[in-house]
Amino acid sequence: MALAPTLTMDVDAELQRIADEAVQRHGVPGVVTGLARPDEASVAVSGARAIGGEPMTRDTVFRIASLTKPVVAAAAMALVDRGTIRLDAPVETWLPELAAPRVLRDPAGPLDDTVPAEGPILVEHLLALRAGLGFAGFEPTPHSAALMERLHQGQPDPPGWPHPDTWMAAAGTMPLLHQPGRGWSYNTGLDLAGVLLSRAAGTSLQEVLADTLLEPLGMRDTGFRLRPEQVARTATAYMPRGAELVETDAPDGMWAGEIGFESGADGLVSSLDDLLALGRMLLAGGEVGGTRVLSSASVARLLRPGEPSSPEHPFLQGQSWSLGGSVDVVELRPWEVRGRYGWIGGSGTAFSVYPRSRTVAVWLTQHGLGAPDDDERLTPPLTLAAGLERAAR
Template structure:
């Protein structure tokens, strides 16, 4: 089946059989773009379209990592620099004696936190694979972790002060802890550049790549084409944020872990830039966005995780996303880079095939059943990537 038709079938089935209100899916390489839309922006509302705006949640992380590497290219940051240069609140972190210990059962940090620790999620402040610890509760209650909704957050300085009052789950560089590092990175980038995080993204990535629909706030003209966000409630779905909701109000904290809205075409532009070695598309003026060495660092695989790792499931983490180092499932492809968002989104790049895949829905991921709604599209993308990588002779 031709790619566009196969993609449309997957999108239609997600809506008709798997309880997703709407979908925009895309698979593209440097020459071909296939996009499919199905369902509705809101239940009973307007049809889903290619330019629908979604809350992308943790798909924010790869974009933040790329912005950080852009500042490294410009000499504003160094990956091996202690973060205390910009974040003095983190000068003397404490470390839990055990990741499940009480918050006051700590020892001093043995080494300083580095910029790379935050980007690689080895800094120590974040979720371990045990979500029942005192630290996990504090991250949720005091730092609003797991809540991409921007309403009610304090400003960056107040948020970081609260973050600095919490202990690390492990010594810097001696473990992996999810999410919080990217909110800290967001504060760091803003301070290092002397402007808001949104302005840093616009300067380094969004403007050069023509990502006109990506940001931390919805412009008035975006509101009518923004999807309503839903969460499962019993046997149905409950709206949790409308087009004129949290992303249109006063936003004090621009979350580097999950605060962006975007569209399929914007995310394709970002992914294709990575596959082009850091070059912007000719349609947006061309030019260098990231150095080849920065792109190589983003796409470089790390150490495999345990097969039962709650976040990585045997794969590795690079900067901003995971990199497949083992093919355990039909949708795994060695070298595949990217991540999923808890709002029902995914972005993956397949370097060996020069391919990008995007999956955007507005149904929150609450468990394995929700994540499995992505499987048909990711499997389709994986099959195509493997076929392209093998070449026509095969």
């Protein structure tokens, strides 16, 4: 899907300045970023794929971490459109391991102090992260420890995860943090949704994504495994450790071999143009080039705000969560603008769509989150896109 070269020269120059500053001032090894509207795009590239390595290029492949969530949510809505699943259906139809969940009396208490769930977990609860399995915050609890030990949550190690059936058996032993639909807990719901989509369609999650999104949109770089030809143009992954960046995965590392579990929460690799294509489809109401990928009703549901959170919420910080991504409902910071849908990835990535200006913003780096200046590195391109959105009001 070809993109026209620029939005305006001013946006081009500012986006390139932002990318260069991330590399030269904030220690990011490399950046690929873009702002796109229906028929035009501005793209900036800076730095290298690895420290001291080859220059970054527009087609560099990145581990996109939690940007997987909106991709999987969009695929789920495609299966809703086809009648394969329903948002209001109990998940036990496909995930019998969750047919009789129990709920912790105290979210921070022991795992064996529980009461029966008062209702079933629904498909919508998984996508909206309201099922009760996931992280409530960053403080350690018996529940968060069990999520990491039993369900490998917070551990980017695709080859080390078990088969989905084994993983689901472990999930069935976990109590919920809250009654289904009555709270919000991060991450695990999208892993559960990924297994559900695979079982509902009778194929792998990769094939579900390919059939519903990747092939119709030409997203050839997006998947749970690197093809051999992708390895050479894949960025090396790093995480901050004090004042240094430590390599955590090489291009021929964890995503280049066999993978037992396709994580619907954070397992995908992708590229700039693939994510711009996804965003453009959402902003076009689900239709691209005469091909209907999602119904307009499904797109509207994805972009619809959920319940507002408190400004102190550890993950949402005042914003709401829809399906697979957050939606801004207040403007507390310069990069926030009402109606923006998207999310960030712990690998140093961001994806947002802006309905009024019909702008997609994508920011891809290999500098993982966890440093004090995370906001300074991530938010400048989103602030630029938010300005375009406000100008369109």
